[in-house]
Amino acid sequence: MRSSVHGFRVFHDLKLVKKLWLSFSLVTLIALIIFAVLSSTFIKQFMTDREGNAMLQKIEYFTGSMDSYIQSIEKSSQLLVYNENIQEPLSANAANLNGMNRIQAFNYIYDQLRQLSDRFYGIEAIYLVDKYQNVYDSGVGMNFTPSYLVSDEFVKQGWYDKMANNNSSNSLWSFIKWRDKQTSIVMFKTIYDKNNLQILGYLIISISPTILNNYLASSNLDEGTNSIVDSNGFIFSAGSGAENPPIDIARMTGTKGHYTEESNHYVVAYSKHPLTNWTFVHTIPESLLLKDLKQINNLWITFLGLSLALMVIVSVFISRTISMPMRKMIRMLRHVEQGNLNLKFQPLYKDELGDLGRAFNHMIDKVREGEPLMREKLVRSLIEGSMTETEAQMFEERLGFRLSSTSFRVVLLHVHGGNEKEMLDRAESIIHEFENWHEMISIYLSSEQYCLIFNGTNDEVFNKINVLIAVLKERLGLHMYAFVGNQYEHVNLIKTSFEEAKTLLNYLVGERMDEQTNVFFVGDAWKLQYPEAYENKLLYYMEQRDIDNCSAVMEELIVYARASHLVPHVLYALMASLYNHLYKLLIKSGQSAVLSKSWFGDVQEKLLSQPLEKNGRQFIALVREHLSPNVQEEKKPSRSILKSLQIINEQYSDVGLGIDSVVEQIGLNANYFSQLFKKEVGVGFTDYVGQVRMEHAKRLLEEPANKIKDIALQVGFMNPHYFSIWFKDNTGLSPSQYRKQLLGQIG
Missing domain, CATH: 3.30.450.20 (PAS domain)
Known part of the structure; x- marks a missing residue:
């Protein structure tokens, strides 16, 4: 059993061409063998019946001759007695x-x-x-x-x-x-x-x-053994094989007939004689009777071999006609995986493979058409800082853009003095071509701007930007400006780099732009005004409760502030912003009670009287004390509230979702559950469900293909009109207005 299973697996692991010709050959061999066996059996039966009937005719001729002899003796003996x-x-x-x-x-x-x-x-x-x-x-x-x-x-x-x-x-x-x-x-x-x-x-x-021998000679029954079985069962044999022929008396039913003795390979023909009550039997070896069948079998074997060889040739030809287009398509699919969409399968025939090739071309066209939308979705997720690991993996598979480095930077390209559509389309094509050789991804933002996200070190990014600007100028004569945001080590800080590049572009574009300068960085003068990059990192890691990275960034900030001689009021503004954010996080997590009423006054006094080294490290100690994951784990909601949150997140699309349906599932009193929910979650049940539905509605509105009436159903509203009213009451915009504003911001 194991060997057969192993053989079956080995067969399935073979290449398609081998699998096809092996299958064709095996099926053909089985069919030919079955046909040969059946035809040989039929011919054998036909020859046996024919020869058996011929033997019966000879036996009847013999008995006819014997009849005249016996009847003559009978008549003479009758006259005598x-x-x-x-x-x-x-x-x-x-x-x-x-x-x-x-x-x-x-x-x-x-x-x-x-x-x-x-x-x-x-x-x-x-x-x-x-x-x-x-x-x-x-x-x-x-x-x-x-x-x-x-x-x-x-x-x-x-x-x-x-x-x-x-x-x-x-x-x-x-x-x-x-x-x-x-x-x-x-x-x-x-x-x-x-x-x-x-x-x-x-x-x-x-x-x-x-x-008897005389009569046998005249009846051509000289081959084989001739026997007579009398009424007492005595068997008398004569002829060329007179020794004990294999006669089964029980099988000799009827007046005449023939049968094959399979065990001894004999054919037996018999006819009963009414005058003497004898049974005349002729027995002949099957090999002697069917001597011509051997030649027929040899002919069949030759025909079987020739047919099998011909079928192998035909099956190889057929399998190649199937496997060669399949191999070509596999090679093309590998190119598609590598991001090359400029492919076209040329179907030769109108068969299923031709249909498959046309479907492949249609798929490539759809992918090619949908790639800009996919790029836009990826870049939007990156610059909004909302991309999950699952989404990152999906983008890597579908776009071929892999986040292999831990350094991220956003660059905004601005076209100066050239906004013709044909020229901009060619520029976009060159930028996409540039992506195939460099770790970057881009989208078209507006008639004058492109957003590029690089995944590499500072030197690499600077060199790539200069090369790209030079290529665009050489091929199209466009004068491009690059506005580069700061480099960050986490993918969700790309949005900060984007905001920095956008602010820099808005600040410098126009009269301030120098015709000789192509690349603008957030340089030292920018940093002296305010260390925004460090602030953004600290705020992000505080949100993530990543205390170790918070501490590391703070130490970098201390070194940077000492080297750059940051003025006290800048440091005061920075630390005040950090303390404000910490206080906001404590309020959200229900820990505002740990802070005294004079907390802000104490912080201000410290910031004005102590150096950054001491203030910064004291701040990190405070963060570690109140935002440490261990502290947060001690204040987890109760099991009933966790269960209710799970139900809400799973059933938010259910129109009938409410307190009654939830308490029925978790087994609590409705009034008690309502009070417990607000105490542990911080908001009421209805407000929380509304927040969950709003988050999903906004996410669905980001997809232009989603219809508003379908979105309403997916977030638990049977009536699209009521959904629009509810959405506008909570956001100030109708769903369609929100979508237009969102797409406009991205553009």
């Missing part, structure tokens, strides 16, 4: 006659017996036994002495009883093996008194079996 001169001495016991009468009676009987013997070829001896146990014989060719016929040994064989009980007018014919083991054909005939039908005696005629 009903002769007045025979019946009279038999009825009066000729042995008791005197003198000349006795001699005349005996001589007459002997003379009649000799005449009958001389009249027919093959008669060995004729005996006449009367009821007085007198035995008369023909006197020639006797197999035994006349006294043997009246001995107890012969009487006990029951022949006289069988003749006495024979109600038929026909004689009793059988084979007898005498003392010397010689076998003879013997006819037993009962002699009746024609006056009173009393038994007078018995006529016994012994015939040599050699007579």
